[in-house]
Structures are given as C-alpha cells and as structure tokens.
Amino acid sequence: MSISNQTDKYAPAGFAKGKLSVAHEKDAEWDEGLREYFAYRDLDIFKQTGGKMRAHVIRPTKPGEEQGDKHFHKVDFQMVYVLKGWALMHFDGVGEVRLEEGSCMYQEPEIEHRLIEWSDDYTVIELLVPGDPETISTAP
Numbered sequence: 001m002s003i004s005n006q007t008d009k010y011a012p013a014g015f016a017k018g019k020l021s022v023a024h025e026k027d028a029e030w031d032e033g034l035r036e037y038f039a040y041r042d043l044d045i046f047k048q049t050g051g052k053m054r055a056h057v058i059r060p061t062k063p064g065e066e067q068g069d070k071h072f073h074k075v076d077f078q079m080v081y082v083l084k085g086w087a088l089m090h091f092d093g094v095g096e097v098r099l100e101e102g103s104c105m106y107q108e109p110e111i112e113h114r115l116i117e118w119s120d121d122y123t124v125i126e127l128l129v130p131g132d133p134e135t136i137s138t139a140p
Helices: none
Strands: 038-042 054-060 070-073 077-084 086-091 095-100 104-106 113-118 123-129 135-139
Touching (some): 077 095
Antiparallel strands (some): 038 054, 054 123, 070 135, 077 104, 077 123, 086 095, 086 113
16 A cells, blocks of 8 residues: 555644644743653644644653653554663563664654653753543653
C-alpha cells in the first residue's frame, strides 16, 4: 500500500493551514508538567494544531538523583532531541540507553521505560502526537 492510500487521523492534511506561530525564548513561561522534577515550556504547537501535536522544551528543576517511575505513553508518535546535557534511560526489551547532546530518539508507541538519571543541564525538545497523551505508570 502506498503512503498516499493509508488513512491516518493525524496525517499532515489534517493540520490547520495558514496559522503561523512563533514562540520566543524571551516570552517563555515554564510550567510544571507530567514530572515534578522537570519544567516544561510549551512551544504553542498544541493550540495551533487543535491538540493533534505537542512540542515542548523540557529541563530539570532539581538534580537527577531519583529514578523516575516505569511508565508508557499512549501516543502515535514521540520524538526527543537533546539540546544540552545527558540522560540515562531504560526501555523494556532494549535495556539502558544514554542520550546526550545532539541525540535524537524516536520512541515507539507504548514502550515501557523509565528515566534513571540525568545531568543538571539536561534539556530536550519533545514532540508528541496526539498532543495530550495518556501516561500509564506501571511500577514505582
């Protein structure tokens, strides 16, 4: 089957046309998000796509001394690009993976994982489809 014949509720044709959005660092607001040890900066993609996609910058609010819970996200697409620092993660069926500055990770939908540790300057851009996925904790 060719790509043009596949039906995907999040196909590019489903995104709004004619909406330009620019999010500047100087106007940034950092909010609490899914994890209390990280701050999240929304890049205004969620609103512009009607919730079909989210793009945000994530950075730590405290040292990476505590391991995160094991969990998975109900997503169709998840990607992380590391801007600064490093993190060590564990993925079921894969093992430990170290992400560092310049690393780009596609994370398959619903793979169980946990954050083991991270540097004080760890900063990433994360893309999610849909933009507000459910996260399921599976172990402390």
